[in-house]
Amino acid sequence: DTAVSQTPKYLVTQMGNDKSIKCEQNLGHDTMYWYKQDSKKFLKIMFSYNNKELIINETVPNRFSPKSPDKAHLNLHINSLELGDSAVYFCASSQVASYTDTQYFGPGTRLTVL
Amino acid sequence: RKEVEQDPGPFNVPEGATVAFNCTYSNSASQSFFWYRQDCRKEPKLLMSVYSSGNEDGRFTAQLNRASQYISLLIRDSKLSDSATYLCVVNGSGAGSYQLTFGKGTKLSVIP
Numbered sequence: 396d397t398a399v400s401q402t403p404k405y406l407v408t409q410m411g412n413d414k415s416i417k418c419e420q421n422l423g424h425d426t427m428y429w430y431k432q433d434s435k436k437f438l439k440i441m442f443s444y445n446n447k448e449l450i451i452n453e454t455v456p457n458r459f460s461p462k463s464p465d466k467a468h469l470n471l472h473i474n475s476l477e478l479g480d481s482a483v484y485f486c487a488s489s490q491v492a493s494y495t496d497t498q499y500f501g502p503g504t505r506l507t508v509l
Numbered sequence: 510r511k512e513v514e515q516d517p518g519p520f521n522v523p524e525g526a527t528v529a530f531n532c533t534y535s536n537s538a539s540q541s542f543f544w545y546r547q548d549c550r551k552e553p554k555l556l557m558s559v560y561s562s563g564n565e566d567g568r569f570t571a572q573l574n575r576a577s578q579y580i581s582l583l584i585r586d587s588k589l590s591d592s593a594t595y596l597c598v599v600n601g602s603g604a605g606s607y608q609l610t611f612g613k614g615t616k617l618s619v620i621p
Binding site for chain 1: 541543550551552553554555558594596608609610611613614
């Protein structure tokens with residue numbers, strides 16, 4: 396009965412590869428997010444989708460492409476992985492795209508690029 | 510000035526101690542303020558929202574000073590289970606108002 400789930404939990408891959416991380420929420424929320432937490436522990440927003448539509452697209456390389464097949468899923472595809480992409484990626488969701496709304500985070504995907 | 514700045518930490522306190530964390534934010538138009546807690550190698554979880562009048566939840570008290578753009582979190586009677594990183598979070602403004610900006614966090618270790 397996990398509220399926000401991500402797969403895989405760990406991902407180790409070589410530079411130049413393409414990989415995807417999947418996220419699903421069973422809370423019935425309309426809004427989903429991707430965050431990156433780097434080695435310095437800063438948690439930064441990357442993307443946000445509201446009802447399958449992109450509403451936030453921060454300055455991230457276009458090697459990162461989110462895709463929302465339905466409002467319960469927000470996947471993250473990364474092309475041509477680089478060493479600097481190594482980080483923990485968190486998916487989150489909130490009921491609506493409102494600043495008062497609590498965001499619920501998934502357990503994170505720890506990506507290591509060798 | 511960073512968008513959200515927190516005490517550098519780490520804070521190492523004995524069980525039962527009272528500890529206070531401070532946070533300043535740069536966006537005067539921010540309207541929502543939160544404290545999130547992140548355990549080691551886990552996801553952030555909402556600890557409490559912060560209201561203008563200040564609010565309390567058990568041993569935790571949050572205060573907001575809009576004039577100084579300052580938020581605080583007070584933990585009384587610290588427990589070992591309070592050991593975690595505490596993240597100060599504020600929302601943006603304008604088109605990004607639903608976007609949350611996280612501070613770097615302050616690490617708390619409660620020692621027996």
